[in-house]
Amino acid sequence: MSAIGFDNEKYLLMQSQYIRDRISQFGGKLYLEFGGKLFDDYHASRVLPGFEPDSKLKMLLQLKERVEIVITINAADIEKNKLRSDLGITYDLDVIRLIDCFRSIGLYVGSVVMTRFDGQATAIAFQKRLESLGVRVYRHYTIEGYPSDIAKIVSAEGYGKNEYIETTKELVVITAPGPGSGKMATCLSQLYHEHKRGVQAGYAKFETFPIWNLPLTHPVNLAYEAATADLNDVNMIDPFHLEAYGETTVNYNRDVEIYPVVKAMLEKILGTCPYKSPTDMGVNMAGNCIIDDEITKEASKQEILRRYYTALCDQRKGLLADDVVYKLELLMKKAGITVNDRKVIGPALQKAAITGAPAVAIELPDGTIVTGKTTELLGASAALLLNALKVLAGLEDELHMISPTVIEPIQHLKTDHLGNRNPRLHTDEALIALSICASSDEKAELAMQQLNKLRGCEVHSSVILSPVDEKVFRRLGIHLTCEPRY
Numbered sequence: 001m002s003a004i005g006f007d008n009e010k011y012l013l014m015q016s017q018y019i020r021d022r023i024s025q026f027g028g029k030l031y032l033e034f035g036g037k038l039f040d041d042y043h044a045s046r047v048l049p050g051f052e053p054d055s056k057l058k059m060l061l062q063l064k065e066r067v068e069i070v071i072t073i074n075a076a077d078i079e080k081n082k083l084r085s086d087l088g089i090t091y092d093l094d095v096i097r098l099i100d101c102f103r104s105i106g107l108y109v110g111s112v113v114m115t116r117f118d119g120q121a122t123a124i125a126f127q128k129r130l131e132s133l134g135v136r137v138y139r140h141y142t143i144e145g146y147p148s149d150i151a152k153i154v155s156a157e158g159y160g161k162n163e164y165i166e167t168t169k170e171l172v173v174i175t176a177p178g179p180g181s182g183k184m185a186t187c188l189s190q191l192y193h194e195h196k197r198g199v200q201a202g203y204a205k206f207e208t209f210p211i212w213n214l215p216l217t218h219p220v221n222l223a224y225e226a227a228t229a230d231l232n233d234v235n236m237i238d239p240f241h242l243e244a245y246g247e248t249t250v251n252y253n254r255d256v257e258i259y260p261v262v263k264a265m266l267e268k269i270l271g272t273c274p275y276k277s278p279t280d281m282g283v284n285m286a287g288n289c290i291i292d293d294e295i296t297k298e299a300s301k302q303e304i305l306r307r308y309y310t311a312l313c314d315q316r317k318g319l320l321a322d323d324v325v326y327k328l329e330l331l332m333k334k335a336g337i338t339v340n341d342r343k344v345i346g347p348a349l350q351k352a353a354i355t356g357a358p359a360v361a362i363e364l365p366d367g368t369i370v371t372g373k374t375t376e377l378l379g380a381s382a383a384l385l386l387n388a389l390k391v392l393a394g395l396e397d398e399l400h401m402i403s404p405t406v407i408e409p410i411q412h413l414k415t416d417h418l419g420n421r422n423p424r425l426h427t428d429e430a431l432i433a434l435s436i437c438a439s440s441d442e443k444a445e446l447a448m449q450q451l452n453k454l455r456g457c458e459v460h461s462s463v464i465l466s467p468v469d470e471k472v473f474r475r476l477g478i479h480l481t482c483e484p485r486y
Helices: 008-025 042-047 055-061 075-079 091-104 121-132 183-196 219-227 239-245 253-270 293-316 322-335 345-355 380-393 404-417 427-438 442-448 467-475
Strands: 030-034 067-074 108-117 136-141 171-175 202-206 235-237 250-252 359-363 369-373 458-461 479-482
Touching: 008 030, 008 055, 008 202, 030 183, 042 219, 042 293, 067 075, 067 091, 067 183, 075 091, 075 108, 075 121, 091 108, 091 121, 108 121, 108 183, 121 136, 136 183, 171 183, 183 202, 183 253, 219 235, 219 293, 219 322, 235 253, 239 253, 250 253, 293 322, 293 479, 345 359, 345 369, 345 458, 359 380, 369 380, 380 427, 380 442, 380 458, 380 467, 404 427, 427 442, 427 467, 467 479
Parallel strands: 030 171, 030 202, 067 108, 067 171, 108 136, 458 479
Antiparallel strands: 235 250, 359 369, 359 458
16 A cells, blocks of 8 residues: 555656746746645545645745745635535635645745625625735626627626736746636636736646546546546546647546637637647646556545545435436446455455444555454444554554553543543544553553554445544544445
8 A cells, every 4th residue: 555656756846847838938927727736635645646745835836936826716605605625614714724824835925816706795804804914805807798708708898807916926826725716717817917918928727637648547537537526527538639639638528618718718818829729728747757557546446436435425414416426336337346346345344244333444554454343442443543553563462552541531521521422432532542551551652653554544434433533534644435324
C-alpha cells in the first residue's frame, strides 16, 4: 500500500513550467480558472499514490512572485447558507478560511468577487465584513440569456456591467469554495474588460481530472466519474480535439458542452479563439508524471469501490438517489472489479458472522489482515485499532495494553454523567486511554509510536459506524468503507 505510482517532484516542476509557458503565449497575463481543491486534494493522492494532497498549492508557490488569487462566490449561495459538505461550514465562511490559508503561506489574495449579485442583503453584509478585514470586493451581475445570448453577454449590457477587478500580477488564479461559483464567467468578464483597456490577456483552465492523455476507461478516469457520480459528470472523448488534430483525448461532458459558447465568446472578445478544443484550454500535466501505471490502476479501482460503498451507505440513510448507485455499479463493470477485490470485506463479514456482533477488518502496509470484534469494554473499531497497533509493534496478541483501571472510569463518566447507554469505548476514547497508559507502560508507548503506519490502510466495517469513529479513521488517514446496515 506504500508503493508509489506518481512522481510528485516531476509534477511540481513540469506543471509550473507549463503554466509559465502559457502566460508567455498570451503576452504576459493569464487568467487561470482553477478547478478542484487547492488544499487537501485527497482524491488525487488516493488514485495517484505519490501525489501529495497539497501539491497544487506547492506548485503555485513555485510561481509565488507572479501569482495573484481571486476568490469567487455566488451571491445566491451566500443567501441560502450553502455548505461545504466535507468541512461542514458555509461558503462565505470558507472564503474567509481560504484567504487566511493563502496568506499564511505567502500567497497574495487580491480580492473576492461576488457573482450573480442581485442586491441580496446577506451578500451586502458579507461584502462589508470582508472590507472591514481589508479585502477588496467586486460585484458581478446576473446576465439575462447566459450563456446562450453571446451578443448580449459580450457587450456593455453584459460583461460590461460587471465591476472590473484590479489585478497586478501576471498569473491571476480564479478559485472558489465550490462548484457553481462563477469562476469561468469571472475569467471571461475580465478578458472583456482587459481587451477594452488594450491589455493583452488570456484564459486557461486547470482541472486535475479527468486526465486528458489517459484512455477514456483508464481506472484513474473512471475513479473521477465515481467521485462525481451524483453530479452526472461523464468522461468523454473530446470531439473537437479529435477533429482538429486527429488525436484522441479525454475531457468531461460539461467542458465539451460549453466549449462552443466559450469559443464564440473568445472570438468576440479577442477577435479569434486561441484554442481548437476544450483539451487545448487545459494546462494539466498530471498524466505525464505517472511512473507506475499498474499501481495507479489498482489504487483507482480501490477508490471506485470506496465510492460505491459510500453511496450504498448514503442510499441507506436516504441521502442519495438509486441512480447514483446504479452508475457506480456500471463503473465497477467497466473497471473489471467486484466487491471481492476489496480484501478487507470478507474478513470483516466473517468475524461479524462468527461473533454475532459488529466487526471491522484492516489491511496493514505489508498486506496482513487484522480484525476487531465487539467486546464488553470496546467497540469493534476501537478493538481493531488496538489489535493493529499490537501487530505493528510486534506485541503479543493476548496483551491488554489498556488497564481496566483506566477503562472503568471512562465508562462510568459516559454512562452515569454524559447520558450514554453504550459503555463501550469509541476509537477516540480508546486512543486517549492508550496514551494515558503510555506514560507509564513501555509497551503501550511502543504501540502509540505505530499510529503513523496506519495512514493509507484500508478498513471495512460490517455496519455503518458512528460519526465519532468515522472522524477518527479519517484523521488517521485510514480509508474506510462500511456495509449499508445499522
